[in-house]
Amino acid sequence: MEEHFEEYSWCIEEGQSGERLDKVVSTYQSDWSRVRVQDWIKQGFVTVDGLNKKGNYKVKTGEVIKVQVPPVEELDVEPEAIPLDIYYEDDDVLVVNKPRGMVVHPGPGNPSGTLVNALLAHCQGELSGIGGVARPGIVHRIDKDTSGLLMVAKNDIAHHSLVEQLKEHSVERLYVAIVHGLIPHQHGMIEAPIGRDMQHRQRMTVVERNGKHAVTHFSVRERLKDTTLIECRLETGRTHQIRVHMKYIGYPLVGDPVYGPKKNPYPIAGQALHAQVIGFTHPRTGKRVRIEAEPPEDFQKVLRIMRSQKKD
Known part of the structure; x- marks a missing residue:
């Protein structure tokens, strides 16, 4: 089978001059890790003005970077009889x-x-x-x-x-989340581009350059003692979007092991975030389909604890 490479090409801007080649390339797309880029450089899939360079090569203004992204190796995936809801x-x-x-x-x-x-x-x-x-x-x-x-x-x-x-953006996607802090306003919109966090490669963050357009709308459902129950509607669907955006405005998600506080006093293993509603136009009938599912028991339990604390 013929392999198909995705190709990318761009010019080095003045503000990037002097930076390492592997760093510059890894910031071009949010899902290109530095390790992955270094492997491409070694295999000759990255060129500077048509020439192969090492990862530590310092790029110069005006140089043309070309990247050939090799196809991802497919995995041999086996069916498993796991119950589905x-x-x-x-x-x-x-x-x-x-x-x-x-x-x-x-x-x-x-x-x-x-x-x-x-x-x-x-x-x-x-x-x-x-x-x-x-x-x-x-x-x-x-x-x-x-x-x-x-x-x-x-x-x-x-x-x-x-x-x-x-x-x-015609798919309705509504999430419910519990965040740290009391949000004073009833509604909000966060419009901030998201890209890879260069200090922590496993994280995403709001970036000024080379980020992907991201928009989250949120509304307050309930204010608790020192947390807020919100609903979020996604206009875009970026990696970790709600988690990154809420942290960005100072209200990280409860239980979030990556973007939230290190200590999690609540009985929930992971972020208090649930995709509650999905709505779409049926591909065959053209009719609108809207499905809703209540949050799981651990999410509900955290809410009950918070509501009891508010009464105390």
């Missing part, structure tokens, strides 16, 4: 309520026990193939420690339709 299913689309702690698709650190493994067993081959072997049927994702509703495409026509709706 299915809220909607027909011949085209499936909506599943993903539990906290489950990874959406397999990767080097999670070859099994993922939502994809469970879907392969449940759907028995009836999933779109556009996402490749590792991501059949997957049109969007939520973090491992976020619970809630996900759309899954059972054929390629449905996949194209749902992806297009996501691009057009």
